[in-house]
Amino acid sequence: MSSHPVHDAIAVLDFGSQYAQLIVRRIREIGVYAELFPWDADPAEVLALRPKGFVLSGGPASVYEPGAPSLPPYVLESGRPVLGICYGMQLLAHALGGRVAPAPAREYGRAEVEILEPEDPLWHGLPSPMTVWMSHGDRVEVLPPGFRAMARSPNAPFAAIGDPARRLYGVQFHPEVAHTPLGRELLRRFAVALCGGRPTWTPRAIAEEQIARIRERVGGERVLCAVSGGVDSTVTAVLVHRAVGAQLQCLFVDTGLLRKGEGEEVVAALRALGLPVAAVNAAEAFLEALRGVTDPEEKRVRIGHTFIAVFAEHARRLGPFRFLAQGTLYPDVIESRAPERRAAARIKTHHNVGGLPPDLSFELIEPLRYLFKDEVRALGAHLGIPEALLRRQPFPGPGLAVRCVGEVTWERLERLRAADAIVQEELARSGWAERAAQAFAVLLPVRSVGVMGDARTYEEVVVVRAVATEDFMTANWVPLPHELLDRIATRIVNEVPGVNRVLYDITNKPPATIEWE
Numbered sequence: 001m002s003s004h005p006v007h008d009a010i011a012v013l014d015f016g017s018q019y020a021q022l023i024v025r026r027i028r029e030i031g032v033y034a035e036l037f038p039w040d041a042d043p044a045e046v047l048a049l050r051p052k053g054f055v056l057s058g059g060p061a062s063v064y065e066p067g068a069p070s071l072p073p074y075v076l077e078s079g080r081p082v083l084g085i086c087y088g089m090q091l092l093a094h095a096l097g098g099r100v101a102p103a104p105a106r107e108y109g110r111a112e113v114e115i116l117e118p119e120d121p122l123w124h125g126l127p128s129p130m131t132v133w134m135s136h137g138d139r140v141e142v143l144p145p146g147f148r149a150m151a152r153s154p155n156a157p158f159a160a161i162g163d164p165a166r167r168l169y170g171v172q173f174h175p176e177v178a179h180t181p182l183g184r185e186l187l188r189r190f191a192v193a194l195c196g197g198r199p200t201w202t203p204r205a206i207a208e209e210q211i212a213r214i215r216e217r218v219g220g221e222r223v224l225c226a227v228s229g230g231v232d233s234t235v236t237a238v239l240v241h242r243a244v245g246a247q248l249q250c251l252f253v254d255t256g257l258l259r260k261g262e263g264e265e266v267v268a269a270l271r272a273l274g275l276p277v278a279a280v281n282a283a284e285a286f287l288e289a290l291r292g293v294t295d296p297e298e299k300r301v302r303i304g305h306t307f308i309a310v311f312a313e314h315a316r317r318l319g320p321f322r323f324l325a326q327g328t329l330y331p332d333v334i335e336s337r338a339p340e341r342r343a344a345a346r347i348k349t350h351h352n353v354g355g356l357p358p359d360l361s362f363e364l365i366e367p368l369r370y371l372f373k374d375e376v377r378a379l380g381a382h383l384g385i386p387e388a389l390l391r392r393q394p395f396p397g398p399g400l401a402v403r404c405v406g407e408v409t410w411e412r413l414e415r416l417r418a419a420d421a422i423v424q425e426e427l428a429r430s431g432w433a434e435r436a437a438q439a440f441a442v443l444l445p446v447r448s449v450g451v452m453g454d455a456r457t458y459e460e461v462v463v464v465r466a467v468a469t470e471d472f473m474t475a476n477w478v479p480l481p482h483e484l485l486d487r488i489a490t491r492i493v494n495e496v497p498g499v500n501r502v503l504y505d506i507t508n509k510p511p512a513t514i515e516w517e
């Protein structure tokens, strides 16, 4: 099941590290293709990639414990270079006859290492001492035959080890994290100098390859692509369109839960890219499904079902289609491959167009299946998709329904839309829009007393939320200037009927989530 046999590739074996995905990303940033496999993956699957080298990730286990993940024999048998990181280094040492034991002191955080072999290809040109980031409780105590120390720190005599003759290396620190500033340079030396990987993994190469593949697979058939105006579905649609032109049909659903002007904007932006977009208004169906529902999970489930029903109806009407194009990304794939990662608690059900009825059986086209979000953005830029589209705030499929706390009625949606439009306008005007990854209004089903024009009011509350985040897994509220908050609050209360009070949400994620439902 090799995914990118045209590119030189590095196989990264995952021993349960929090950072395994980061290793893959860092290597790809260098331009060398890399892929992540569970440590106990089927060897045939890994070897189908024809890896030029292997990276062994860190992991929570201790190599000397019974049942700890072990080094699959094919790695050393391949004769290719190997870089073990943390647990990976300990594993290499353990497997080759060295000794690993608990360290006298655990070591978490920044450390300075002195490079002992500056002429070795892995270290060539790197400064000594070099700042690195450590996170370990075990350490290598006795080196395996053939190995020598390549770097040391005050705490770790074997901060890095290697057997250059066999091109086997280990680092106790984590080159993949940003706290190791020159970590990428180290990985570059491994992937390019030691493994001989050619840096051909560029947006241009990805685009050409995907377009050629899609063209070949689709032949003369038709393809349906559901588009939201988000980055993933847009890039997917553009790739399919470049490949098969008019055989593509895009479908955009106006759920009635969109922001002000969004439906028109999205459709216009996608058509400006030359995409054939059918827009359907299904607001009534969504509102009907949501009538009387206040439970957040129930809302999401009903929206999901309505999406499927609307989608199925229009797919039949516009069809037949043999293929369905979807913007599945690599993190989705990694997460579904590794069952232990699915054990994480369910916080909220993200809607999906998946789970389509069986009578609509499509073959899937997923050109982004091996890409990370930032690679998708770079690919989008290469394809000429405007920055504004690529940088759009993520907008959840369930839309304003999960920001309209309580019952979703058309009147309350209109109230929320008007308040949200003011938030967007003022953030854009003040330049703060760029500093917030996401900013929006939330409408609460809470009424409070106010006084306007000498008269008593008893109306609903709007909450403004703005967060900064890289990955949306954790987020911090953004300290918007008081004058800006003041302007937003004043405008909302003056301009939006039914609202007489505005709050600012100053909760981080965790413990809050970004959305309110």
Ligand SMILES: Nc1ncnc2c1ncn2[C@@H]1O[C@H](COP(=O)(O)OP(=O)(O)OP(=O)(O)O)[C@@H](O)[C@H]1O
Residues within 6 Å of the ligand: 225, 226, 227, 228, 229, 230, 231, 232, 233, 234, 251, 252, 253, 254, 255, 326, 327, 350, 351, 352, 353, 394, 395, 396, 397
């Ligand atoms: N309003 C909509 N009309 C049609 N399809 C939609 C709509 N909203 C979501 N979808 C489809 O559902 C998929 C999942 O949506 P979701 O917003 O969860 O994903 P995403 O990863 O953010 O993708 P995107 O960046 O394309 O929005 C989208 O890629 C798109 O195919």
Ligand SMILES: O=c1[nH]c(=O)c2[nH+]cn([C@@H]3O[C@H](COP(=O)(O)O)[C@@H](O)[C@H]3O)c2[nH]1
Residues within 6 Å of the ligand: 348, 349, 350, 351, 394, 395, 396, 397, 398, 438, 472, 509, 512, 513, 514, 515, 516, 517
């Ligand atoms: O496409 C989506 N469908 C959903 O059902 C959904 N729920 C939350 N989000 C978005 O995910 C990010 C994290 O949100 P939370 O902190 O609220 O979980 C934020 O960017 C949210 O906007 C969704 N996106």
Ligand SMILES: NC(=O)CC[C@H](N)C(=O)O
Residues within 6 Å of the ligand: 017, 057, 058, 059, 060, 061, 062, 085, 086, 087, 088, 135, 136, 137, 138, 139
């Ligand atoms: N981050 C790691 O890979 C840790 C490896 C091993 N569990 C240790 O504590 O040393």
Ligand SMILES: [Mg+2]
Residues within 6 Å of the ligand: 228, 230, 394, 395, 396, 397
């Ligand atoms: Mg989206």
